[in-house]
Amino acid sequence: MPATNTTNNEALLPPWTYHSSEFLQLEKETLFKASWLFVGHVCEVPHAGDYITFDAFDERIMIVRNETGDLNAFHNLCRHRGGRILDQRTGRCDGAMTCPFHGWRYSFDGKLQGVPAARTFPGLQKDTVSLAGIALEVWLGFIFIKITSGADATGNIGNNTDDQASVAALLAPIKDEVLPYNTAALEPYGDRYDELVPYNWKVIHDIDNEGYHVPIGHPSLQQLYGHDYRDYEEDGFSKAAGTVSTKAAKLWSVRHYQNMLPAFDHLPESAQRKWLYIQWQPNAVVTFYPEMVEVYMTLPVDTGHTRFISQCYALPDARREVAAARYLNYRINRITGVEDEQFVKDLSDGLKSSAWQPPMLSELEAGVLRFHQYIRSRIPVAALQTAPPAGETANVNRTL
Numbered sequence: 594m595p596a597t598n599t600t601n602n603e604a605l606l607p608p609w610t611y612h613s614s615e616f617l618q619l620e621k622e623t624l625f626k627a628s629w630l631f632v633g634h635v636c637e638v639p640h641a642g643d644y645i646t647f648d649a650f651d652e653r654i655m656i657v658r659n660e661t662g663d664l665n666a667f668h669n670l671c672r673h674r675g676g677r678i679l680d681q682r683t684g685r686c687d688g689a690m691t692c693p694f695h696g697w698r699y700s701f702d703g704k705l706q707g708v709p710a711a712r713t714f715p716g717l718q719k720d721t722v723s724l725a726g727i728a729l730e731v732w733l734g735f736i737f738i739k740i741t742s743g744a745d746a747t748g749n750i751g752n753n754t755d756d757q758a759s760v761a762a763l764l765a766p767i768k769d770e771v772l773p774y775n776t777a778a779l780e781p782y783g784d785r786y787d788e789l790v791p792y793n794w795k796v797i798h799d800i801d802n803e804g805y806h807v808p809i810g811h812p813s814l815q816q817l818y819g820h821d822y823r824d825y826e827e828d829g830f831s832k833a834a835g836t837v838s839t840k841a842a843k844l845w846s847v848r849h850y851q852n853m854l855p856a857f858d859h860l861p862e863s864a865q866r867k868w869l870y871i872q873w874q875p876n877a878v879v880t881f882y883p884e885m886v887e888v889y890m891t892l893p894v895d896t897g898h899t900r901f902i903s904q905c906y907a908l909p910d911a912r913r914e915v916a917a918a919r920y921l922n923y924r925i926n927r928i929t930g931v932e933d934e935q936f937v938k939d940l941s942d943g944l945k946s947s948a949w950q951p952p953m954l955s956e957l958e959a960g961v962l963r964f965h966q967y968i969r970s971r972i973p974v975a976a977l978q979t980a981p982p983a984g985e986t987a988n989v990n991r992t993l
């Protein structure tokens with residue numbers, strides 16, 4: 594890839610795309626609501642009536658398992674007057690989903706079953722009323738939804754350009770690599786984090802899309818991987834991988850992780866000591882460690898605020914050294930997270946500076962360029978170096 598400043602500068606997103614509410618609205622509609630989004634794992638909804646809710650971009654979604662074992666996704670919006678039917682992040686309904694406002698009751702397939710004082714709705718035909726459904730697909734245990742379906746759907750996972758493709762089709766290029774991790778059998782491990790952070794969502798990915806900063810910015814990771822770490826693109830997916838070094842690290846948690854990490858019968862030799870990161874565009878990264886799996890994602894709230902959500906999952910394994918490795922992994926990643934947040938803050942502040950200049954990217958930062966190109970390919974107005982006049986961003990975008 595050419596690394597001249599000129600080439601990179603022209604392809605990168607200009608600062609206004611980080612500050613413009615109108616641009617964020619386009620991102621929400623084009624990148625987020627129209628793409629398959631990771632929302633959880635089947636282990637969080639094992640039984641009939643178990644549910645997950647997912648609130649983002651002014652939408653309220655709920656994912657519910659029915660009596661025959663299927664998962665369905667609906668808008669969490671009562672057909673009576675728009676009440677919120679399910680109110681926890683996860684939970685279980687007993688027999689039906691009941692709106693807490695006036696008690697309308699729905700089956701786990703979204704059909705209206707019961708209406709208090711039904712005779713006071715003379716024209717209402719219950720069997721014609723259902724909750725509004727949403728596309729849902731489960732892939733190797735991971736649950737994805739797509740809020741906007743049909744002709745308006747323009748987003749994808751990875752760089753695939755088939756807007757109507759299934760999750761299975763879109764993730765097919767990584768299936769063989771993921772299969773050994775037995776992800777359908779994962780269970781939640783540790784706490785789920787859902788934090789509001791004061792940054793634009795893209796800056797978070799600008800940091801995590803390149804490993805050029807690892808040797809300097811993350812001394813603990815550098816000790817963990819040694820020189821065996823790289824970012825790369827494969828079959829349209831941005832990936833990164835490092836192998837846990839056998840050279841004893843100075844840092845206590847890294848050194849003990851290196852020593853404690855046991856062998857895992859279900860993993861091939863190549864994965865026994867590998868940390869593998871795969872980006873699920875637009876907003877999620879799944880990390881396959883030998884001892885567990887982590888997914889984190891960003892959900893933009895406004896131009897300067899983002900929900901940062903992360904959850905680890907792990908296969909049942911009672912070995913003490915596995916528990917130790919998982920704990921040490923958490924300690925190492927906590928250090929990394931603090932370091933990354935500082936870089937995100939610094940870049941965010943830098944984007945507002947009067948002295949801001951377009952970045953000069955190394956070839957080692959090609960992932961940043963790919964991320965920006967992905968956004969530009971979906972939202973052409975992002976190619977403009979200055980923002981369109983107020984109120985015109987969507988219109989200008991439509992003409993490009």
Ligand code: FES
Nearest residue numbers: 671673676692695
């Ligand atoms: S809004 Fe749900 S029952 Fe009235």
Ligand SMILES: [Fe+2]
Nearest residue numbers: 800801811933
């Ligand atoms: Fe980092």
